[in-house]
Amino acid sequence: MAFARRNEEEIITKETKIWECISEDCKGWIRDNFKSSEIPRCPLCQSEMEENVKVLQVVENHSKSSY
Template identity: 45%
Template sequence: MYYSRKQEEPVEDVETSIWTCTKDDCICWMRENLSFDEIPVCPICSSSMVKDSKMLPPIA
């Protein structure tokens, strides 16, 4: 039997606004539209976060 997997279309990354942790050794970041606070605190190390942008696949 032959099973053919449909070729998935490649997902184009878009520039997305994010929050990044200000601590150098912390790698935490979150999408801006998914944060609940106006200026969030890092959930991992409790440091402040700053706005940045990143190329990410869009969320449906």
């Protein structure tokens, strides 16, 4: 029985602007390029969110509209 070696694609990461929930009881966050309004509300608890940065895998949002 032969085992094929998988072609592992390199995971590309970069500093990404995100929005984090300010509620201490919630761990919600969303990428800036996936937000639905200029200043988003938390999709989990509806609290306010603040801008921050995380190192994340690169994901493109092809349906993004300009704000």
